[in-house]
Amino acid sequence: MMVDAAGTTVADVVAALAGWYPPDWAEDWDRVGLVVGDPAAPVTTALLVVDCVPETVDEAVEVGADLIIAHHPLLLRGVHSVAATTYKGTIVHRLIRADIALLVAHTNADTANPGVSDALAARFRLTDLRPLVADGPNVPGVGTGRVGELPQPLTLAELADLAARRLPATPSGVRAAGDRDRLVSTLAVCGGAGDPFLAAAAASGADAYLTSDLRHHVASEHLAAGGPALLDAAHWAIERPWLDLLAGQLADALPIGTVISDIVTDPWTLHVPAPQ
Template sequence: MTTLADLIAVLDAAYPPALAESWDAVGLVCGDPATELNRVLFAVDATAAVVEEAIGWGAQALVVHHPLLLRGVDTVAANTPKGALLHRLIRSGCALFTAHTNADSAAPGVSDALAAALGLTVTGPLVAKPEAAVDNWVVHVPRAHTDAVLAALFAAGAGGGGNYRDCALRVQAKGQFRPVAQAAPAHGVLGELQHVEEDRVEVVAPPAARSAVLAALRAAHPYEDPAYHLSERAPLPTALGLGRIGTLPEPESLRTFTRRVALALPATAWGVRAAGSPERVVRTVAVCGGAGDSLLDTVSRLGVDVYLTADLRHHPVDEHLRKGGPALVDAAHWATEFPWCAQAESLVRSALPGVLTTVSRLRTDPWTVASPG
């Protein structure tokens, strides 16, 4: 039997909750993880119409991108708009699950789906998330005590992570020291130069374990004052992060690229608009699903030809163009994130082949009317 817990495991593996921004609200909103799962509906928003669609189709789970309860709430009473939706879902046995900024930064994620819809070849994230910080400990140990010191370091949290444990580098070395003044050496006598057969040991550990590793080192090491060196690995970029940079199959004008966007994304009243010379040649493209005006300086610095995102405002765009930034293409927020639904559905379908999945075709973009003039 496939359960809601199985679905959560698949989605959390693809869109790790740890990637979510600190202000975000992701994960299971309502539902019992032990519930049997047969049908899952995917959408950008949990609107009333989408909730009714999920229930009418017999879904046991509705997976959305935008959180229903993003801001702090003190009630989900059934006489409030959002509370009414939650009560409707719970009574109908349909869970609600959200993957928001964690899906934005995942690889593949929201912007990968947007780039794929446009036919781009992705070269990397627009704003890369760094790898997790890692400490590298270098310790000199008398050879007869190496195993005991390593065992203590491992017990304190050093020596690897993920699928590997008790990892270390051991290099034979010859140490020397001269105890002076009030020293109480474990080997040798005051004033005389000592030579000791040692091992140079290197282990990695998370920075959060520094205090524990240092305490373990001092407790297990035979020397009064152990020789060690601690360094932290420089933050290295990963494939994770906001937005994506990609290249078109062939250069084309901004006018043509804007048309490409309009044809690739679902139609909305908002439509697609561009800022910049219509004949500007476009080769490299930056994309960010959803609101991306906070990254205008980033795309300027990276020197792409055009930046596609949503919710661009007059004054930031005007200032951006005055400073010689790349051309801009502005599409509806919902439309830029809609391709993600198919991506999420595809990975769930592959991981849980016994579950029936579908993407809601309801347009949840709030804009409903546009007039040409």
């Protein structure tokens, strides 16, 4: 889909994303699509972010963006006010005053092929990809997470080191759980919080599972049951690669400029290693 540069609108971008990431593929609890903005408004530059927060709104203003495309919804849970006295209300007012629209693709982008987990798998050059959980519409390759083969087997310690180098840097870094010498050939990955899919990772035949936000007891019981080794990276870090994929899709489809935000919006800002 190509649109004349002079006539590209918010509606055109909304339509493009709906083609790649159909809104009805989002989970029932999710809130995706256009959040702020006039569909008829022109778009020349879009800022791509994981989170729409004051810092990324400031960045959008600085780069002259007409539109922010975010992965995480700003208004995920019900609100009764967007007054400027509230955190989210302040963001909404700032966007409106700056004439910046906000568009969200969340679990619909997680499920799509290519989507969030495909971009994550690409960082590790995984091949023979298949969904970790083949959910959603009956479309080949669509589903949550991905499972694939590494170019060459690595120990868990080597894979953790590779992950720290291939993923965007955050103070949290990368944690690993399991035998450091365990050989990993098949890797499962899942963008976002991957707790719910530990059983799927175990059933997939993967040697290791990379995701984020793993909890203590859940991870401990998973390992005790003989499940794959675990790698836990910052939530922002494992979803940031999707912005590169999205920028490429937009470049092929619409004559607008894109800027990828590398502002780390993960809430953890300091990591102090244990004394040796």
